[in-house]
Amino acid sequence: MNTVTLYCIVGIFLFALALYALIAYDHLLRKILALNIMGSGIFLMLVAVAHRPPNNPSDPVPHAMVLTGIVVAVSATALALTLACRIHELDENTQHTHGKTE
Amino acid sequence: MIHKIHHSSARFTFANGILSVLIIVLSAFLIWALKSLPAVSPNLRQQVLGKIEFSGVTNPVTAVLLNFRAYDTLLEIGILLLVVVGAWSFSKAPSNHPKQKFNPVLSAMVRILVPLMILIAGYTLWVGGHAPGGAFQAGAILGAAGVFWFVADSSTGNPKASWVFKLLLVAGFSVFLCIAFLVMSAENNFIQYPSDWAGSLILCIEAAAALSIGATLAALFLGGRPRN
Numbered sequence: 001m002n003t004v005t006l007y008c009i010v011g012i013f014l015f016a017l018a019l020y021a022l023i024a025y026d027h028l029l030r031k032i033l034a035l036n037i038m039g040s041g042i043f044l045m046l047v048a049v050a051h052r053p054p055n056n057p058s059d060p061v062p063h064a065m066v067l068t069g070i071v072v073a074v075s076a077t078a079l080a081l082t083l084a085c086r087i088h089e090l091d092e093n094t095q096h097t098h099g100k101t102e
Numbered sequence: 103m104i105h106k107i108h109h110s111s112a113r114f115t116f117a118n119g120i121l122s123v124l125i126i127v128l129s130a131f132l133i134w135a136l137k138s139l140p141a142v143s144p145n146l147r148q149q150v151l152g153k154i155e156f157s158g159v160t161n162p163v164t165a166v167l168l169n170f171r172a173y174d175t176l177l178e179i180g181i182l183l184l185v186v187v188g189a190w191s192f193s194k195a196p197s198n199h200p201k202q203k204f205n206p207v208l209s210a211m212v213r214i215l216v217p218l219m220i221l222i223a224g225y226t227l228w229v230g231g232h233a234p235g236g237a238f239q240a241g242a243i244l245g246a247a248g249v250f251w252f253v254a255d256s257s258t259g260n261p262k263a264s265w266v267f268k269l270l271l272v273a274g275f276s277v278f279l280c281i282a283f284l285v286m287s288a289e290n291n292f293i294q295y296p297s298d299w300a301g302s303l304i305l306c307i308e309a310a311a312a313l314s315i316g317a318t319l320a321a322l323f324l325g326g327r328p329r330n
Contacts, residue, residue: 008136016129024118052143060162061146064171067163068178071238071315075185078322082189085325089193 007048014041028084032077039073158300160232167236168304172293176282179274179311182318186271190263193326205254212254219247227312231301237274237308237315244316249323263328271321274314278307 018037021030043066050062150162150170157165167175223243230236281303282293290296295303 005136009133012129012132012136015132016125019128020122020125023121049139049143052139053141056142056145057147059143059145059147060150060166061171064163064166065174067167067236067238068175071241071319072178072181075182075318075322079185079188082192082322082326086192 002054004048004052004054008045011041011043011045011048014038014044028087032080032084035080036073036077039069043069156297156300158295158297158302158304159230161230161234161236163234164230164236164304164308167238168307169295169300172282175311176275176278176293179278179314182315183272183275186318186321189322189325190327195324195326195328197329208254212251216247216251219243219250223247223312223316227308228305230308231305237311240308240312241315242319244312245319245323248316248320252320252323267317267321267328270313270317272314273317274307274311277310281307 015038018034018041022034022038025031025034046062046066050059147162150166153170154160154162154165157169159165159168223240226235226243227237227240228235230239281295285295285303286292288296
């Protein structure tokens with residue numbers, strides 16, 4: 001097994017682990033973290049796949065995509081966190097007005 | 103919000119069992135797909151290097167980002183702007199804790215580190231033309247500098263959404279869009295730079311994009327619209 005295959009398998013493992021967490025857990029924060037880890041797995045795989053065979057110079061096109069992808073993923077996470085906070089805030093308000101407890 | 107995390111963990115139901123089996127099957131399929139890939143990737147490097155002399159830069163990744171696939175990058179910078187607009191319209195930034203005291207060590211560190219980080223970001227931006235570096239890396243460093251500044255400066259008050267800050271947020275997308283349309287006046291297609299001007303146009307776009315990316319990341323750290 002060469003390093004490229006190892007990186008790809010680690011990427012797939014991270015993707016699978018995060019996909020399980022995304023579906024199995026209902027807490028929003030966990031879902032956001034899971035999406036992030038899924039993205040990281042995909043980035044790891046894309047970077048590794050661009051480097052086949054390992055002694056060849058790497059393909060710049062997937063590398064450019066990963067580079068922008070990371071920044072977009074960070075900002076999408078920030079937007080998701082803002083939404084999650086807003087949902088939490090609204091949930092608290094309705095619980096207060098209706099006098100419900102968990 | 104925190105206590106729910108503990109409640110939702112460590113439950114292994116029948117449905118979760120089926121889910122894990124399905125995901126193991128999916129992973130096995132993905133690994134099989136990986137094995138069936140050709141040993142040598144259909145590398146686009148030769149095509150990129152064949153045209154790189156017209157791109158205005160010598161780093162292949164920057165050539166792809168800002169020239170050959172510049173349309174993708176334009177839209178990605180647009181996404182960053184949309185994210186800030188979205189985050190600002192959902193909520194106001196939480197106000198700082200009133201008990202937070204002025205911290206002289208943090209304040210002194212900021213005065214040394216933030217200028218240094220701006221310098222490093224400028225170098226990273228410039229080096230992107232011929233070596234690994236460029237707008238996104240420089241933007242990430244600027245964003246980190248902004249976060250550091252907000253953290254250290256939080257004792258003196260909440261950051262304001264001044265017009266300078268708003269201008270920084272839109273600079274990248276607007277400069278990129280203007281140049282993309284302006285090159286059409288030289289009888290080119292949309293974002294097809296004239297090859298003698300390509301280097302300087304890319305540097306202009308990258309400088310504006312790095313400022314915007316930095317401002318965006320720092321603005322998102324605030325967690326909503328700044329209170330004025």
